[in-house]
Amino acid sequence: MSSIPCAIVGVGQTHHKSRRLDVSFGGLVREAVFRALDDAQMTFADIDAVVLGKAPDLFEGVMKPELYLSDALGAIGKPMFRVHTAGSVGGTTAIVAASHVQAGKHRTVLAVAFEKQSEGNAQFALGSGKGASLGAGGAFAPFIRSYIHRSGAPEHIGWKVAVKDRLNALKNPYAHLQIADISIEKVKASPMMWEPIRFLESCPSSDGACAMVLTDEAGGLAAAAAGRPPAWVLGASSRSEPPSFPGRDPVRPQAALMCAADVYKQAGITNPRQQIDMAELYVPFSWHEAIWLEAFGIAEEGDGWKMIDDGTTELGGGFPVNCSGGVLSTNPIGASGLLRFAEAANQVRGAAGEHQVEGANVALAMAYGANSQYFSTWAVGSSLTPYA
Amino acid sequence: MTRFVESTITFPYKRSLGPVVGMFMTALTEQRILGIRNGTDVIVPPMEWDPATGAELAHDFVEVGPAGTVESWTWVPKPSAQHPLTHPFAFAFIRLDGATTPLLHAVDAGSASALSVGTRVAPRWKGTRIGHITDIDAFVLGETPEVAGPDHGPSETPVSMMEYQASITYNNPVPVAADRVVEASKAQRLLGQVCPVCARVYAGGRGYCPIDAVELGTEHEVDLPDKGTITNYALVTPVQYPGQTETEPFARVFVLLDGTDVILSYQPVIELAASDVHVGVRVAAVWASPAEDIDEGAAMGGAYGALIGWMPTGEPDHTDPDLVNRIF
Numbered sequence: 033m034s035s036i037p038c039a040i041v042g043v044g045q046t047h048h049k050s051r052r053l054d055v056s057f058g059g060l061v062r063e064a065v066f067r068a069l070d071d072a073q074m075t076f077a078d079i080d081a082v083v084l085g086k087a088p089d090l091f092e093g094v095m096k097p098e099l100y101l102s103d104a105l106g107a108i109g110k111p112m113f114r115v116h117t118a119g120s121v122g123g124t125t126a127i128v129a130a131s132h133v134q135a136g137k138h139r140t141v142l143a144v145a146f147e148k149q150s151e152g153n154a155q156f157a158l159g160s161g162k163g164a165s166l167g168a169g170g171a172f173a174p175f176i177r178s179y180i181h182r183s184g185a186p187e188h189i190g191w192k193v194a195v196k197d198r199l200n201a202l203k204n205p206y207a208h209l210q211i212a213d214i215s216i217e218k219v220k221a222s223p224m225m226w227e228p229i230r231f232l233e234s235c236p237s238s239d240g241a242c243a244m245v246l247t248d249e250a251g252g253l254a255a256a257a258a259g260r261p262p263a264w265v266l267g268a269s270s271r272s273e274p275p276s277f278p279g280r281d282p283v284r285p286q287a288a289l290m291c292a293a294d295v296y297k298q299a300g301i302t303n304p305r306q307q308i309d310m311a312e313l314y315v316p317f318s319w320h321e322a323i324w325l326e327a328f329g330i331a332e333e334g335d336g337w338k339m340i341d342d343g344t345t346e347l348g349g350g351f352p353v354n355c356s357g358g359v360l361s362t363n364p365i366g367a368s369g370l371l372r373f374a375e376a377a378n379q380v381r382g383a384a385g386e387h388q389v390e391g392a393n394v395a396l397a398m399a400y401g402a403n404s405q406y407f408s409t410w411a412v413g414s415s416l417t418p419y420a
Numbered sequence: 421m422t423r424f425v426e427s428t429i430t431f432p433y434k435r436s437l438g439p440v441v442g443m444f445m446t447a448l449t450e451q452r453i454l455g456i457r458n459g460t461d462v463i464v465p466p467m468e469w470d471p472a473t474g475a476e477l478a479h480d481f482v483e484v485g486p487a488g489t490v491e492s493w494t495w496v497p498k499p500s501a502q503h504p505l506t507h508p509f510a511f512a513f514i515r516l517d518g519a520t521t522p523l524l525h526a527v528d529a530g531s532a533s534a535l536s537v538g539t540r541v542a543p544r545w546k547g548t549r550i551g552h553i554t555d556i557d558a559f560v561l562g563e564t565p566e567v568a569g570p571d572h573g574p575s576e577t578p579v580s581m582m583e584y585q586a587s588i589t590y591n592n593p594v595p596v597a598a599d600r601v602v603e604a605s606k607a608q609r610l611l612g613q614v615c616p617v618c619a620r621v622y623a624g625g626r627g628y629c630p631i632d633a634v635e636l637g638t639e640h641e642v643d644l645p646d647k648g649t650i651t652n653y654a655l656v657t658p659v660q661y662p663g664q665t666e667t668e669p670f671a672r673v674f675v676l677l678d679g680t681d682v683i684l685s686y687q688p689v690i691e692l693a694a695s696d697v698h699v700g701v702r703v704a705a706v707w708a709s710p711a712e713d714i715d716e717g718a719a720m721g722g723a724y725g726a727l728i729g730w731m732p733t734g735e736p737d738h739t740d741p742d743l744v745n746r747i748f
């Protein structure tokens with residue numbers, strides 16, 4: 033099945049904070065959108081369709097924000113789509129936008145995702161508006177306990193990820209958490225929130241947005257000719273599975289394995305560890321780095337934590353992960369997935385600034401959502417044929 | 421007949437208004453109504469961007485009104501609790517003098533016959549104004565603005581935030597399968613359903629097998645043991661959000677029922693301190709007494725009906741090393 037090549041020619045994001053009280057909803061998303069349009073040297077007039085993703089409406093209490101924001105996003109008279117896949121939604125938003133280009137339906141598509149967590153409360157929203165919400169940490173702690181048990185990983189692995197991602201965030205001016213004195217001791221000393229997850233092993237609540245301009249092969253080649261290298265979509269996939277059934281394994285969810293296999297097949301990747309230069313993995317709690325390294329075939333089952341222990345996933349290591357600081361440093365939930373996809377694109381464009389991986393040609397981005405049951409992943413390259 | 425369970429959720433959302441709407445709200449506390457210039461148009465309430473093109477607008481504010489002309493209206497004969505007035509009124513598009521777009525607001529016109537397209541109206545301000553669109557209590561007939569009651573003056577500081585108390589009430593239908601597990605729980609029975617295709621057993625009245633996409637009915641029901649073993653757990657430090665019911669750290673456990681492959685997820689524990697929860701603890705179901713109120717809405721995961729939680733049996737722990745991996 034052949035499709036039209038899709039290029040990412042513009043990426044933008046807001047400065048992320050606990051509370052962006054200086055902007056309205058519309059002002060927040062437009063901050064990211066104008067950065068992406070400027071990066072693409074485009075205006076709203078160049079956009080043929082808009083795709084918006086965010087977490088469930090209970091987070092801010094605005095029903096159908098895609099309709100409310102249609103004029104803020106320059107979408108009047110144009111197709112406007114909303115994507116809903118819980119925490120993975122930002123990634124799925126990029127994939128839906130890419131699908132429109134790849135199908136030849138729309139030439140240039142604006143993908144936007146945001147969350148303004150300060151307007152509501154994540155625990156309230158995740159608990160469906162009732163008391164005794166487990167929150168994401170409570171929901172995922174049992175999965176992490178199972179991973180630690182079956183892999184035999186030592187407890188300092190989680191602390192190491194927490195430190196690594198915050199050190200990376202110090203190189204990213206947009207990142208929310210900027211903890212200059214982050215250290216293993218500081219992580220260890222932070223309060224236990226959801227055993228075995230400590231406070232500093234957890235993601236923050238952020239206000240923020242991310243936007244991306246995707247276009248067709250001609251648009252990508254034109255950007256490249258003008259000295260603005262695009263990222264090319266090598267493979268993109270979404271998979272889901274039911275939240276619970278006897279035999280379900282949330283540490284190696286079937287949907288994650290299928291999602292990875294589909295992307296690797298499309299991209300011609302047979303050895304992810306060797307053929308991918310860096311990854312932005314959705315890691316809201318430190319241990320998820322090890323869990324996803326394994327589920328996405330970058331490490332053998334049971335070995336993901338060893339790549340963390342020996343420094344392989346550090347910036348400068350053999351397989352850097354979350355050079356941007358990741359979800360652990362910045363978490364505007366709906367945008368968190370799109371930020372992963374955008375950071376991967378920027379890495380292969382050579383546009384990642386201080387947290388650039390030297391010579392990155394192929395990057396992987398993934399996001400997951402709900403009860404570890406929705407997965408979105410793409411691989412992007414500095415060319416359409418990185419292995420030629 | 422399907423049974424319905426009513427539930428209401430509410431939350432005090434906080435909106436940051438941004439520079440343009442913030443200016444509009446601040447002006448309302450001063451009994452002034454602002455628009456914003458967009459070329460030859462004056463948009464009221466002001467917007468940050470051109471609604472047609474998305475182009476950013478300069479912060480060129482224009483005071484409009486206070487009186488204006490009704491362009492269109494609809495009568496509200498029976499106001500609800502969420503309407504701005506308690507007696508019959510009109511919602512109207514009002515083109516304030518100097519504006520090129522209409523403002524939607526309430527008109528306290530007394531009767532529908534007092535209104536027509538072209539009727540002149542003016543604001544009746546609230547005496548206490550906080551920077552909210554309801555600082556205008558309603559519009560009244562005529563050219564002259566009024567203040568309802570004593571005037572407490574403008575806001576001392578610029579208005580940048582707005583509280584929004586959202587509330588929604590649902591009437592949830594209780595599926596037959598869920599209703600039956602709640603009924604069985606009153607007789608201290610744990611009811612499960614066996615999938616005829618894959619033989620997986622589901623507790624909690626799910627009513628279908630998500631693997632085979634087949635409906636499970638009364639013919640698939642089976643009684644489940646009310647004893648089991650804790651396989652895994654979540655210890656939660658409760659965040660104090662509006663509607664939170666917990667103040668102390670609490671546990672939710674996964675219970676593998678004896679002799680089955682069935683896990684009951686996110687179960688409360690009773691007479692077991694959160695700090696004593698661990699993998700392998702032997703537990704038995706705790707049932708509400710018939711006199712107690714029970715939650716009639718069956719939850720997917722968590723306790724339901726007369727099943728209120730699980731308490732230790734005092735037997736020695738189970739030590740199967742794979743228990744911890746049984747979460748679902």
Ligand SMILES: [Zn+2]
Pocket residue numbers: 615616617618619620629630631632633
């Ligand atoms: Zn089945």
